[in-house]
Amino acid sequence: MPKSLQSLPPSAGYLPAAKAAFVHTASQVEAMHRAIAEVSFSPLLRVPLLKVPVRMVRQVHNAVLGKAYGAVRLGGVGLLSLAGLAWRPNPQPHPVSRLQSILNGAFGDTLEAGSNPLAFEMNLYAPGATLPLNRTELAEKVARSNGRLCVLIHGLALDERCWQGDANIGAQLETDFGYAPVYLRYNSGLSVHTNAAALAMYLHECYADLPALRDLLLLGHSMGGLLARSASYLAADAGMAWLKSLRMVICLGTPHRGAPLERIGRLLTVAMQLSQVSSPLAILAEQRSQGVQDLRNGLLDPDSGQTQPLLPGVPYRFVAASLLPSLQHPTAQMLGDGMVPLASASDPGLEGDIEVVQLAGIGHMGLLKHPKVYAVLHAWLDEPATP
Numbered sequence: 001m002p003k004s005l006q007s008l009p010p011s012a013g014y015l016p017a018a019k020a021a022f023v024h025t026a027s028q029v030e031a032m033h034r035a036i037a038e039v040s041f042s043p044l045l046r047v048p049l050l051k052v053p054v055r056m057v058r059q060v061h062n063a064v065l066g067k068a069y070g071a072v073r074l075g076g077v078g079l080l081s082l083a084g085l086a087w088r089p090n091p092q093p094h095p096v097s098r099l100q101s102i103l104n105g106a107f108g109d110t111l112e113a114g115s116n117p118l119a120f121e122m123n124l125y126a127p128g129a130t131l132p133l134n135r136t137e138l139a140e141k142v143a144r145s146n147g148r149l150c151v152l153i154h155g156l157a158l159d160e161r162c163w164q165g166d167a168n169i170g171a172q173l174e175t176d177f178g179y180a181p182v183y184l185r186y187n188s189g190l191s192v193h194t195n196a197a198a199l200a201m202y203l204h205e206c207y208a209d210l211p212a213l214r215d216l217l218l219l220g221h222s223m224g225g226l227l228a229r230s231a232s233y234l235a236a237d238a239g240m241a242w243l244k245s246l247r248m249v250i251c252l253g254t255p256h257r258g259a260p261l262e263r264i265g266r267l268l269t270v271a272m273q274l275s276q277v278s279s280p281l282a283i284l285a286e287q288r289s290q291g292v293q294d295l296r297n298g299l300l301d302p303d304s305g306q307t308q309p310l311l312p313g314v315p316y317r318f319v320a321a322s323l324l325p326s327l328q329h330p331t332a333q334m335l336g337d338g339m340v341p342l343a344s345a346s347d348p349g350l351e352g353d354i355e356v357v358q359l360a361g362i363g364h365m366g367l368l369k370h371p372k373v374y375a376v377l378h379a380w381l382d383e384p385a386t387p
Contacts, residue, residue, distance in 0.1 A: 105188045153224030203235070220249075261295075309350075
């Protein structure tokens with residue numbers, strides 16, 4: 001992102017984002033309106049006696065339609081511009097908004113490409129902080145925790161606050177095991193590979209300033225688990241030194257093999273493309289971020305049917321859940337936690353130091369703070385570290 005835009009508060013990005021969304025949506029509604037009208041005009045144009053008058057009516061209709069929607073676009077952008085004159089973004093640091101997190105998940109790659117200040121930059125945050133940790137502050141936290149650091153990574157369209165509040169896993173890990181909890185914020189609309197590579201490099205650059213780091217824990221929820229797992233894989237491929245301190249990778253409700261909701265969304269988009277009337281809606285649906293689209297397969301290679309291999313010597317621990325009170329229920333496997341099926345969150349068939357626990361009666365977001373989840377984490381971390 002250009003430095004001139006880095007200094008802008010995130011709230012300065014809402015107006016241009018709203019203008020772009022309004023113009024694009026109005027254009028697609030116009031296209032659908034034209035397609036619906038064409039359904040009526042087409043059969044009449046095949047009638048010899050009606051062909052000429054119908055063609056004239058269609059030309060007038062399309063001209064009026066173009067001017068009408070042009071006026072709607074111009075008027076809407078004008079009203080938003082007037083609203084922008086009456087409103088000024090707050091330049092002071094403030095907690096990230098829920099809307100900003102959702103926009104990053106849904107359209108984060110578009111925000112990034114347009115240098116919109118709403119796009120999140122990857123940074124680590126202390127609990128409850130509005131400003132990211134700098135290298136000195138991070139080094140001090142690691143030194144105070146006797147070299148133990150836990151990086152908690154949120155999922156799609158969320159931010160670091162999803163971990164905080166009651167039953168805070170990070171705070172419990174600090175109390176029980178001495179880990180200094182730090183929370184990653186990132187643009188979840190970018191591709192999983194892009195974010196994983198950025199996380200691997202972020203830790204690589206921090207590692208030189210963390211001589212005390214000896215015990216690193218990566219804990220990811222949902223998409224965050226894909227980042228934790230993939231970042232360690234990419235770091236190994238690049239020979240990054242921070243892997244020497246990696247104690248464990250923990251994934252909660254992570255769609256290693258993809259999420260069916262995104263697959264359904266893709267099928268609906270393809271179906272809408274089959275009709276001239278609904279194809280404009282398909283264009284709107286295609287605007288969803290690459291991060292969202294990556295959840296279709298997670299880390300699964302559709303050709304081989306395998307997910308990304310695990311690193312030798314690194315313990316991987318997965319928690320999968322079902323909304324239903326019994327894992328033996330016929331639909332428990334398919335339903336999973338409401339977002340991720342049990343098979344996807346468990347990723348069976350992996351080779352390496354891997355343990356999977358499946359829990360009943362917990363939803364996707366419930367995995368962040370449920371006492372059963374922390375009990376499992378506690379048991380895993382109570383085990384002696386691999387030498």
